Amino acid sequence: MTKVLRSVVTGVGGYLPDEVVTNNDLAKIVDTSDEWIVERTGIHQRHRAAEGQLVSDLAVEAAKRALAAAGKTPADIDLIVVATTTPDLTFPATATIVQRKLGCPVGIAFDVQAVCSGFVYALSTADGFVARGRSKCALVIGAETMTRLMDWTDRGTCVLFGDGAGAVVLEPQEGEGTTADRGLLGFALRADGTKQDLLYVDGGVSTGKVGHLRMQGNQVFRHAVVNISEAIFAAATDAGIEIADVDWFIPHQANQRILEGVARRVGIEEGKVISTVAEHANTSAASIPLAWAKGVDEGLIKPGQVLLLEAMGGGLTWGACVLRL
Template sequence: MIVRSQIVGCGSYLPARKVDNAELAARMDTTDDWIVERSGIRQRFIAAEGELTSDLAFNAAERALAAAGIAGSAVDLIVLATATPDHTFPATATKVQRRIGMKHGFAFDLQAVCSGFVYALSVADNFIKSGQVQTALVIGAETFSRILDWNDRTTSVLFGDGAGAVVLRANRGKGSTQDRGILSTHLHSDGTHHDLLYVDGGPSSTQTVGHLRMEGREVFRHAVINLASVVGEALAANDLTAADIDWVVPHQANRRIIEGTAKKLGFPLDRMVVTVDRHANTSAASIPLALTEAVTDGRIKPGQLVLLEAMGGGFTWGSALVRM
């Protein structure tokens, strides 16, 4: 018998304000057709003035805890993946810790941009497998609208705000791929590609927040290659093939990247959970937002095998294989 980290609850939260492509086209040199053709995105949600990343994270966490039937006071660990924290410090996760009534354990932020949720899931999984933690809350939350240059149509139309969360609990398994829980995680980074996707500010460099900058064509090329590779790695590590996977929940960066990855791996698109058209790219929040939607609407069922994959600035990329 071995310890597995089982997902026992999912939750998500989107801000109230929905911004469609027509609204953006009215204030910048772009069109709905251009945005949809380039990315598949039709709308995104934008946090209200004064609505912080911690607010989005807390709402998603509350819904995940309710779905799991677990009180916040029972959580031992919070790992919050975000590239847009409320403050330079303390960790945004500690604000969520306070609001859910968690008095013990520990909470911290993790920064791996769009791969953040997969990284955070891996970290929490290892704490559970080591026996240090029984119940963990893993959150991806972003207010990317705060770091966008709204005069740059090539980047500002691609992103949105939101949060998603899952509750993990230690569960005994037999050590086979039939166990419910996280079967494996696979993480990578390559700092040589920093200048292809980054934010041009920070406390140590400019003492400002800065804006997101991206070389879209190059990011697209690396994304399809890296994502296909890390998905293949997860399958090989578990002696599985694409046919064994019930659902793929990819990072929702761009529909063309999702389609390109599916084609390279031989996954049918109807087994890919796609929300990018409605949520846009919500960075670390995109996978848990999509996962929660598919669990809530009944597409993803208990016992099914789900593959999560993402790539983000750094570059960072990773995958996780989970039996729900």
């Protein structure tokens, strides 16, 4: 049988800023309550980056932990892909700043911007390098400081988001071309720019201001459950697996109700869902790798298991990935 090259995840790591902001803390500055937030979202708290702490700083800490888990050093890295919608600067890419701060050698480094879907998009992008033999050791990072995009008078959005970063190390490994192979097995990526007004930031270079996040929550919820479910089935088909083969479902941590709705729709039992939304809130592109790292740290996620990842974010963008550790 012809050998194929797979992109294998050899290490994962997550990092959360020290400051914890509870629902009761937010109730002091906006018309909300712990009960209101928990009932609608499942969120109890979130982390917030310190003043002067940049998204690249969060990314570097997560990357260090992923490298340690993989038994690698910054000198081994030849590709860095950072998924973020809150970069340090308009340019250069946050990935190049991470490269400098880690002390990696000259290589490939760039950002991917697909908002909450960014990590799944970045994994697929890095797979195009690693599985073609163009990268021997890649860092894929999701990192965000979403609290800096909040309108703190809008209780419908400011309670939803938090800051953090997660990272994985990808390395090439030969496989048999079957579903028993380790590595990234299947993807489904989607975007629909006609739905921009459902979730966006009302600022940018053209406006001369950073802007704030704006969202039509009910509409986003409706599209999320339907669209994500379709992408999950498509990714599973691409990977050649059945949903029943999935050991752990690691969804984007946007809202506990969305997590549960998607799991029910695709037939994944509650005990297979990794959920961190209660402690982390929505950390956008960082949410999947943060939840993944927590699952590993708690001894739940182990080598050989099949993982299903999914996310949806502004754009609208959405997608899913299936892999075997």
